[in-house]
Every structure is written in C-alpha cells, then in structure tokens.
Amino acid sequence: MYRYDEFDHQLVNERVAQFRGQVARRLSGELTEDEFKPLRLMNGVYLQLHAYMLRVAIPYGTLSSKQLRMLAHIGRKYDRGYGHFTTRQNLQYNWPALKDMPDVLHDLATVEMHAIQTSGNCIRNVTSDQYAGAAKDEIEDPRIVSEIIRQWSTFHPEFSFLPRKFKIAVSGTPDDRAAIRVHDIGIQIVRNGKGKIGYEVYVGGGLGRTPMIGKKIADFVPKEDLLAYLEAVMRVYNMYGRRDNIYKARIKILVHEIGAEEMKRQVDAEFAEIRKTGALHLPAEEVARIQAYFASPAYETLPDESTELNKAVLADPDFANWVKSNIAAHRVPGYAIVNISLKPIGGTPGDCSSDQMDAVADIAEKYSFDELRVTHEQNLTLADVRKKDLPAVHAALKAAGLATANINLITDQIACPGLDYCALANARSIPLAQQISERFSDLNRQHDIGELKINTSGCINACGHHHVGHIGILGVDKKGVEYYQVTLGGAADEKTAIGDIVGPAFTEEQIVDAIETIVTTYLGLRQPGERFIDTYRRTGIEPFKESLYATH
Amino acid sequence: MQLIRNGKFVADDFAAVGDEDILPEGAVIVSLERWQKDRDALTARNTPLGVRLKSGQEPSAIADDLDKLAVVALEFPVYRNGRAYSYARLLRERHGYKGEVRAVGNVLRDQFHFMVRCGFDALEVADNITPEIWAESVGVFSHSYQPATDGREPVLSLRQRLAARAATREAV
Amino acid sequence: MAQHSRKGAQFQALTANRLADGIVVYLTADNRWSESLQDADVTEGKEAGEALLGRAQATVDGNIVVEPYLFEVTHNENGIRAASVRETIRQAGPTVRLDLGKQAELPGVHR
Ligand code: HEM
Numbered sequence A: 001m002y003r004y005d006e007f008d009h010q011l012v013n014e015r016v017a018q019f020r021g022q023v024a025r026r027l028s029g030e031l032t033e034d035e036f037k038p039l040r041l042m043n044g045v046y047l048q049l050h051a052y053m054l055r056v057a058i059p060y061g062t063l064s065s066k067q068l069r070m071l072a073h074i075g076r077k078y079d080r081g082y083g084h085f086t087t088r089q090n091l092q093y094n095w096p097a098l099k100d101m102p103d104v105l106h107d108l109a110t111v112e113m114h115a116i117q118t119s120g121n122c123i124r125n126v127t128s129d130q131y132a133g134a135a136k137d138e139i140e141d142p143r144i145v146s147e148i149i150r151q152w153s154t155f156h157p158e159f160s161f162l163p164r165k166f167k168i169a170v171s172g173t174p175d176d177r178a179a180i181r182v183h184d185i186g187i188q189i190v191r192n193g194k195g196k197i198g199y200e201v202y203v204g205g206g207l208g209r210t211p212m213i214g215k216k217i218a219d220f221v222p223k224e225d226l227l228a229y230l231e232a233v234m235r236v237y238n239m240y241g242r243r244d245n246i247y248k249a250r251i252k253i254l255v256h257e258i259g260a261e262e263m264k265r266q267v268d269a270e271f272a273e274i275r276k277t278g279a280l281h282l283p284a285e286e287v288a289r290i291q292a293y294f295a296s297p298a299y300e301t302l303p304d305e306s307t308e309l310n311k312a313v314l315a316d317p318d319f320a321n322w323v324k325s326n327i328a329a330h331r332v333p334g335y336a337i338v339n340i341s342l343k344p345i346g347g348t349p350g351d352c353s354s355d356q357m358d359a360v361a362d363i364a365e366k367y368s369f370d371e372l373r374v375t376h377e378q379n380l381t382l383a384d385v386r387k388k389d390l391p392a393v394h395a396a397l398k399a400a401g402l403a404t405a406n407i408n409l410i411t412d413q414i415a416c417p418g419l420d421y422c423a424l425a426n427a428r429s430i431p432l433a434q435q436i437s438e439r440f441s442d443l444n445r446q447h448d449i450g451e452l453k454i455n456t457s458g459c460i461n462a463c464g465h466h467h468v469g470h471i472g473i474l475g476v477d478k479k480g481v482e483y484y485q486v487t488l489g490g491a492a493d494e495k496t497a498i499g500d501i502v503g504p505a506f507t508e509e510q511i512v513d514a515i516e517t518i519v520t521t522y523l524g525l526r527q528p529g530e531r532f533i534d535t536y537r538r539t540g541i542e543p544f545k546e547s548l549y550a551t552h
Numbered sequence B: 001m002q003l004i005r006n007g008k009f010v011a012d013d014f015a016a017v018g019d020e021d022i023l024p025e026g027a028v029i030v031s032l033e034r035w036q037k038d039r040d041a042l043t044a045r046n047t048p049l050g051v052r053l054k055s056g057q058e059p060s061a062i063a064d065d066l067d068k069l070a071v072v073a074l075e076f077p078v079y080r081n082g083r084a085y086s087y088a089r090l091l092r093e094r095h096g097y098k099g100e101v102r103a104v105g106n107v108l109r110d111q112f113h114f115m116v117r118c119g120f121d122a123l124e125v126a127d128n129i130t131p132e133i134w135a136e137s138v139g140v141f142s143h144s145y146q147p148a149t150d151g152r153e154p155v156l157s158l159r160q161r162l163a164a165r166a167a168t169r170e171a172v
Numbered sequence C: 001m002a003q004h005s006r007k008g009a010q011f012q013a014l015t016a017n018r019l020a021d022g023i024v025v026y027l028t029a030d031n032r033w034s035e036s037l038q039d040a041d042v043t044e045g046k047e048a049g050e051a052l053l054g055r056a057q058a059t060v061d062g063n064i065v066v067e068p069y070l071f072e073v074t075h076n077e078n079g080i081r082a083a084s085v086r087e088t089i090r091q092a093g094p095t096v097r098l099d100l101g102k103q104a105e106l107p108g109v110h111r
C-alpha cells in the first residue's frame, strides 16, 4: 500500500499543528463558535447529539494492520472502546472531547492517517473498490489513481470552498462495487481499442434530498490528463455551482439545470485550456512511483483447489455457510477474498469494538499480507487470503465475534447512525436494522431469499444510501413521532437506480412487518434464478403496493 | 481594515468608490457597473484604476480592459463563497494579468495561504491581523501537492528532482 | 439552530453541549450547567423560556457551552422528562448502547 514520504509526513504534521492552534484559540475564546465551526469541520469534527464526533479518512478504504491497531487504541484512549465504519469508507468516533482532538490527530499522523477534508465543502475522501488489486476482472488497480487524486485534492487552494461537499469514487472493474454513479464524480477505469488505459467520467450523481444518477461526460480521458480533466470539472463547478441555496448547491443540480451536454461542453473547453499549460500533466514517473506501492504482494504459486478448504467445508456447516456467502473469487489461483461482516444479528451495522479491531489486525497480519479494506457497505475485507488458511481465518474471526455469514444477504444492511447519535436525524435507523436482522436471522431463510440489500437513513441526507437499497427505508418525523417511508428497486451497482416510493410511511410498530410482507410478496412472484431486484424490475411496484396496502 | 500587499502591511493608496459617489482625486477602485458605464471618463483621468468584481462577475467581463487596470479586486461576500479563487487563477493564468489582484470582503486568516497560492498579491484583512499571524497563516504548509498560480514547485516535481539527484549520485 | 420545542409548549428547559468535551448539559436555577436533566430549571410559558435563553448567553460568550436551545419537557412525581424522542435520547444516551451515555453514568436517568 501507499507509504508516506517526507513530504506527505510534513504536510500532515503541519496540519495537526495548525489544528492544535485553532483548538487552543477556540478554548481560550479567541475564536467564536461561528468562526471555529468551519475550521473543525475541515478536520472532520462535528458536534452530535451526545458529544463531538470525529471522522477519520481511510483513503480508498485501504488500511494496514498497524493503522487498524492505532484506530483501536484511539477508540480505547479517547472514546468508548469502539468506532463506526461508514458508507464512505471512513471511521467515526462518537465520543471524543474537543480538547483531546489535537492529540488524536497527532496519534493518527504517526501511522500516516488523518481527518483532513472528511467534512466541509471540499473534495472529500476518495472512495474505491474493496476488492482492488484482487478482483478477477480488474483493468487496473483503482487505488493508484485514487492516491493521485488524494494528493492533488489535499489542500487544493482553489477548491477548498466549493458550493458544497464533493465526493469522488473510482472503480477499476466493470462490476461496480464503489457506487460511482451516485458520486459527484465517478471514475470508471477502461481500456480502449488500442489497449491503452484511461478513464470514463460520470458527473452529477448523488443522493440526499434530490437523488440523481451521474451522467457520463467523457468516454476516455487519457491517464496523463486525468488531473487536468478533474481540475476542469471542479473549476466549472466552483464558478457556476449554485451558492444561493444549500439544497441546490451540489454539482448534480448544476448538471441537471444546464444539462449533461452543456456540462460536457464547458468542461471540455476548460480542459482544453488547462491542458495547454501542461502544469497538470501527470508524469509517467510519478504514476510509476505510486503504482509501485500497489504492486501485487508476494503470492505463492498454489493449486487453485485446496484440499484443506474442501475438507473443512464438508466437516463444519457453519464454516461452509460462511464460505458460501463471505468469500469472493480472487484473481490468483489458490487465493480468496474474505469479507468480514460487521452486521451481526441484532448488532449495529458498521460498529466495531477496539478489541475486534485488534483481532482483525492480527488476522490480517498473519493471513493477508498485513493489509485490509473497509467497504462502502460497512464491512471489512481481507483481500489476499490463501484458500488453505480459510478455516484458520474463520476460527479466529469467530473467536472475535466477527464470523457472521451474511454478506449480500438480507441481514447485511446499511444503516446510518440516525437519531441515536446524529443531530440532524428525524428517526432512529439502527434499532430498525436490528429488528429486521432479528426477524430474518434464520440462515436458511436468508439463503432462500438470496441477495437483498436493505438500506436505512434517519433523514433525507441519505447517509445510509436508502435511495439505492433494493429496499430503502427513510426515517421521517411527523410531529415528534418517528415514521418510516419505504422505497423499492434502488441499486448502486453498474445498473444504478433510484428506488420508487411504495406509498404512505409506516410507524415504528408496522415497519418490520411491512418489510416481511415485501419479502413474502417477492418470494411468491419470483421466477427461478431471480434475485429480489430482478423480480422487482420485471413486475414493477404494483404487486408490492397491493400486498402492503390492500389489506389495511 | 488593513491592506497587506506582497506580504507587507501598507497604507491603501486606492479609494473604494461607490457607484453614486463623486470621484475623489487619485487612484480609485470602482464597481464593474461603473467601469462599464464611465469607462472613457475614468481612463481619461490618468490615475491608477481598479475594478471590483462581485461573486458572479467573471474576469472575462474585463478581459479586454486589463491593460488599463492597476488593480482587480475580487469580492468574497462570505468566506464560504470560494468562486474568487477561480477568478484569481483565471486572471493570472488565462488572461496573463500582471497587476494587483486584491482579495476583499470576508477574508479570514485561515485562507491567506490558499489566496496567495491562487494569485492574490494583496488582501484586505481585519484589524486584528498582525504580521506574526500573517506569517504563520500564509506559511502554514511548507509544500503543496498541486501546481497553482504562485509558481511553487509541487511535491510531484520535487520528488522527481530528488529521484533524479539520487540517480546521478549513484551513477557517480 | 433547529427548533426543538413545539410551539405552545408549556414547560421548557434549556440545554447545550459543553464546549471542551461536547457533553450534554442543562441550565440550572442557579445558572450552572448540570449533566443531569433532573437539575434543570424548568420554566412555564414562552416568556420565562426566553428569559432562560437570555441567562445562558453569558456562558456562551464565556466559552463554557455551545448551541444552547429550549426544548419541551414534562414534569411529574418521577422527575423531569423530555417530550421528544430526540431529547430523550440526548438525555439518556443511544437506545442501542444502554451501557453508554448518561443512562450508564448518572443515577435516576430514566430509560
Ligand atoms: C453522524 C453524523 C453525520 C452527519 C452530521 C452527516 C451529515 C450529512 C449531510 C448534511 C448530508 C447531506 C449533504 C448534501 O446532500 O449536500 C450527508 C450525506 C451523506 N452522508 Fe452523512 N452525516 C453523518 C454521518 C454519516 C455516516 C455515518 C455515513 C455513512 C454511514 C455518512 C455518509 C454520507 C453519505 C454517503 C451521504 C450522501 C452523499 C450524497 O448526497 O451523495 N454520513 N451527511
């Protein structure tokens, strides 16, 4: 993975020093809250319901064991012994004190981590595919450009006060696991007819109050021009994005208002000008330097079949279930990708205790080249595990309470913190996810239902990606009482779709039954081989509406 | 309000003139509207001139007049509105403007570094800003990842030079 | 700041977060900030509520607390209760982590 050099270290350390000064000025009263707020937000510090919250960037979701151990340590020392992995491949601490924040950032810096630009109206943490480097159909490791973008966007002098936040995601495979079409900019790595690698660019995707799917405005940006192209998009947005209304300030509204064609025209014109100067031309040497950090680990030459694995599958049904749902194919024979579910039955999606972090760090060190990934579905991934080690990995995960076998099943839900933590929430999300998880806890039933993604957000900001859940749940507030609105048919993959609202919202008492009704309706309708989303696309919303509301 | 020009705290030798005000003697800064209306009269005065652009008034509006202007003042109506960072870069990099580019309006100390990088060489700042604060804020980061207007060598090319030097050293 | 108090709320208390650590606090009758809602000064009527806000300003200016606001409470022999789910959660802690927040630290915080 990428390692800081002297320049990276110096910049992050200077940032810690700067924030230490700002916190001191705030605590002494030299800065008012109004003046301080944008500064703390630039360092990922929010004020939530119970306390401050700190959002730590995990660039493109890649972590070393050492870094995870530091996250565990910070959780113990400054928080309440846990952290929350988010849909943006970040980690959030829910309880740190403001006065400790500079020390936390200092500790992070010692392991090459930071909270820079995890909030505020700037370019946020770049997200990517958790299978990067290990996916079978990968065109190029997406972490290379992600790191290049991370550096270019860090403290960008022109783009630190944008109309609104800005999120970039990169996918290196045709299967999109990074939800690039619901990002402000989505980058798809492609290979053209001449075998050259370049980038397809989508702009104007996003969720929140006005969900939109990104529009493709470039079919092939050559590698050496990527930064020039991104700078062109950002400049057009910075100059013409709306600043009169916070709800209309995202780039998706600009693209919607002027149209994708006009957006493309303006970006192309700006790109042509920027390119002329050559200042952002990416030298092949720098690409090679960064690429070298993401070189394949020292894989052994192994047979693809592992007798140890096959034996264990036959011997242990728990293990077999886990292999069935949590293991993905690896490009190298004899290796597998292991997904670690952070969705235990009845647990909080994405929460991980410091002890569990330490356990995962040890497992990654021993079995996966000292490295792991954070997924946008709030799980963890060990990307490079020998198949023959899978039984040992499973046993170690089980000991840490991390062997839940449910990846991509109905209990593998995304949920935002909601009203249990979040100051902006209308309703709770976590208890709902927990109840749904308990209702469907039977594993045979889960496998019978098959792939089904339920995403829950506690308010319209959509941090829980409800618009793109196969079933989406949105918390709304009616006169101080929590209600839940349901959408169907959303998807965040290469067939991205925004879900349709099924009808009037449900109460807290009704919602879990309503979800069960939807699932039962699907089971009655499905044709052989169909997943929920396939059935929904075939039948549309009507049968679901009928079964949900006809009987009422 | 104080003026910092090229890093020095100086007296402002330009008067900011409202659209209805009578023009004083000497150097003035006027709005884009007034400039467009009174261009000939203003140029005939033969004193240094500046034009102030609001957020939304793009540099292209004065691109043909830049050789007549000693100052272009770019307004930050609120610190959160970062349009003028792009305007400053366009003035310098696209239109080749060599005169003063001045940041006016809601200009906070935590932004000095970014402004200077984008080509502002003059900033109107609050009275509590001292030379020490200026030095600390403008120099907060020793290096920059990305090229901008200030000509600072980005980290990327520093790395290449270091690598090249190491290579020649090895070769020796 | 969002409005957390229903229009026409009868009883109100004043809450804020402490600047240095962000912990939820309530304004008491003697102008201190307590971590327990049970210590809060409960006022009746709109004007008395406004007066509470006025009393808090000095501590905001003094950088003790941030973002003070009024919220509706009810009042009975069991003590003071927040009227909304949101304020109940602030008062007690996350409903999904009963081991955290005031519910774990202070006696007498209701669930
Ligand atoms: C708890 C504190 C949090 C606060 C105050 C917060 C605030 C917000 C706000 C205001 C928006 C809407 C922005 C806009 O559309 O312009 C938003 C969107 C979003 N947040 Fe959060 N959020 C929080 C936690 C999280 C968490 C825990 C996650 C991940 C689970 C997350 C991921 C996202 C995502 C993915 C979006 C959608 C971006 C889009 O509109 O495309 N946030 N958040």
Ligand code: SF4
Residues within 6 Å of the ligand: A416, A417, A418, A419, A422, A423, A424, A425, A426, A457, A458, A459, A460, A461, A462, A463, A464
């Ligand atoms: S969706 Fe709403 S409730 Fe959930 S974390 Fe985001 S802002 Fe908070």
